[in-house]
């Protein structure tokens with residue numbers, strides 16, 4: 001289940017079953033290709049409900065998985081204080097024997113509205129062991145470096161010059177048609193955003209203006225437009241707060257190198273002029289990149305290549321659910337290739353592996369690393385390998401996450417919302433579609449912290465950081481545990497406000513939901529998945545639509561915002577069954593605060609991928625040329641929906657979604673995000689229905705002149721692009737730049 005997250009590919013792709021915790025690395029979502037082939041939601045995050053915004057009715061960022069973790073090093077600007085924090089920004093809670101300085105970096109592209117739990121979890125564990133940790137939210141810093149007048153003015157100039165250059169050509173081939181199309185689409189945005197961006201960011205950070213729905217909508221429109229300009233200026237790039245992808249991303253080491261070229265990487269200036277100087281000053285021994293979502297994968301490799309060159313002596317390590325998912329399915333030479341610029345990588349939950357790595361590096365000479373469990377290393381004979389260790393840590397032994405050193409006053413929100421993990425893993429663990437990176441297959445083993453400890457941690461974090469907003473970020477918490485926690489919080493008089501994800505269990509009676517509300521619950525996201533009893537049985541969800549409806553109703557009656565997460569296209573699901581899911585949402589509209597209907601995507605560690613025949617699949621395949629294997633395709637034994645039915649389904653979903661003001665992640669109106677929690681808390685659980693139909697916002701600042709170009713002819717290039725990728729991934733099942741170029745060359749040029 002979800003959490004507060006981040007990446008829609010993190011969804012770089014879309015989500016698949018909601019509850020699914022993270023990261024989907026599959027064919028249409030995060031993998032190779034243009035990202036818009038055949039999906040209701042494109043990896044671009046665009047869909048029909050909101051210009052280039054992803055439609056929340058369709059996709060939700062992959063909820064976080066539990067936690068991810070890894071390391072890297074630098075020096076913080078933030079000043080820290082109590083308990084052993086050092087003035088330079090490095091921070092160690094006790095003076096242990098370990099002398100390693102560890103910088104932990106969270107790369108783009110993710111949610112910049114609240115901190116993510118991965119690095120604070122690692123810092124909370126490592127600092128008391130004497131490790132000096134420098135946490136760097138390079139996602140927030142990188143986006144803030146881009147979302148300013150000067151860089152956006154430079155990009156606007158680039159857009160104009162490139163348009164002029166392409167228009168002077170006598171004919172445009174396929175790729176330049178796509179490029180010109182992308183540039184023309186953002187031309188007006190490019191002129192307006194430099195002057196408007198600081199006002200937009202100000203609205204997002206200021207309570208009074210944030211809660212003005214009109215101003216908020218304008219701010220969202222402006223920031224979204226700025227991201228479109230950044231992406232178009234780096235065509236072919238899809239970039240937003242959930243996705244970062246290029247068509248050949250991650251297929252080969254050459255493509256990884258190509259994507260890290262300064263001209264193709266919008267974060268290169270930030271890397272060169274901010275992050276690297278900061279790290280030079282800090283002189284870390286070990287630099288870790290925390291790769292939690294698929295949308296972080298390409299930037300993580302790009303960052304690592306540049307850091308490798310700048311810090312040849314530092315140990316460079318990767319970790320987190322997204323990178324774990326990539327590495328788990330590889331071995332030998334392919335695994336070595338996937339390490340790329342990294343010296344090592346941590347698979348699964350990383351606290352103990354990272355501590356062992358830091359301790360080994362602190363010894364002079366460094367101790368051999370090959371006895372550290374779950375640490376992937378190159379091996380002269382085998383390519384690369386790791387010593388298997390326990391995938392999950394004992395949650396009861398872990399301290400609270402430590403947010404010190406993160407720029408908590410710079411997130412794009414009027415209040416600070418902190419993630420916290422009272423539990424990890426899933427107590428159910430049987431859903432057939434579910435797999436995320438912190439377990440080899442399916443969901444991670446369920447664990448809970450002691451209740452007194454949870455209350456103590458939340459009270460301390462609330463007091464230290466002056467906030468009452470939290471997201472209880474876990475895979476799937478047992479409802480009974482959540483009720484006990486709510487009772488304990490109410491008894492402690494903490495007056496917190498929180499959201500979380502839940503299975504819609506019969507346990508959630510109206511009285512118990514009222515208890516959750518008294519304990520501070522503002523919103524609960526429920527993994528309904530489908531309203532077809534047959535599909536639910538096939539998934540092994542362990543609920544019925546009737547029971548799910550009761551949970552929705554009881555939460556709503558208690559004053560909590562129930563968010564409903566569903567998806568269509570589980571293998572063998574018929575059109576009628578998909579319509580039952582939409583019907584469920586429609587029938588329970590009075591109680592549903594917001595919803596998402598994603599689309600099934602196949603993940604490797606799921607039961608569906610391990611036993612495809614049982615789930616009605618004829619075959620699953622990868623494609624040659626995808627050397628890291630990030631894309632997974634499948635075909636049903638018998639096609640379950642006709643093309644006409646798919647169109648009908650989309651239209652019905654559009655109609656349904658028009659009853660809410662739903663937005664793409666992480667904006668207010670998407671599920672399980674900081675902004676959405678703030679809106680529920682301020683306006684009440686019905687806010688997104690009350691705002692339905694309201695104008696979706698317009699760009700701040702002066703209106704640019706009308707477009708002088710007809711885009712219709714150029715737009716045909718998009719259909720051609722989809723056809724090329726279908727040929728490569730479904731017919732030839734082989735991708736390469738050469739094959740792509742050959743197919744593109746066969747297309748007619750567009751002549752003046």
Ligand code: SF4
Nearest residue numbers: 001019426429431434
């Ligand atoms: S197995 Fe658990 S975490 Fe996975 S989708 Fe089901 S309830 Fe959610």
